[in-house]
Amino acid sequence: MEQQIPMALQVALYAASAAIVVLTVVIVNAVLRLKSPLDRVVTALENLEAELTPLAREIRVVVDGVRALSETTQVALGAVSGVLLPPVKAINHTVQIFQTGAAAFLQALWNGPSRARERADVAGGVVPNKKIVPNGVIPS
Secondary structure, eight states, X not given: OOOOOOHHHHHHXXXXXXXXXXXXXXXXXXXXXXXXXXXXXXXXHHHHHHHHHHHHHHHHHHHHHHHHHXXXXXXXXXXXXXXXXXXXXXXXXXXXXXXXXXXXXXXXXXXXXXXXXXXXXXXXXXXXXXXXXXXXXXXX
16 A cells, blocks of 8 residues: 655655755855855964964063063062161151151241140140130130
């Protein structure tokens, strides 16, 4: 017993087969047309790689050299700062003491001894004993 395939189904199968053959021919033709531009792109990329590889190696050598120089500089600066920083801090502290003394001297010279002593007491946390009179004037 043989089964008969309807005529419309046979036509559809033949049309699909023909479409697949035509599609394959079109795809093969497109690939063959793209082959030469793709070959040029591949050649250009290979040339670029050949030029960039030595440059990348040179850059790596330079970066390693700079890193080594940086580490050496950090060690040297650590040693120098260990030697120079304490005297510089001492000089800075001495200058600050002289500045405070000069400011106190000039204030005492400008304001007179009683006001300078009052300001020094207030700055030191000591509040001087004062009498307040009813009109709000503080006697010296």
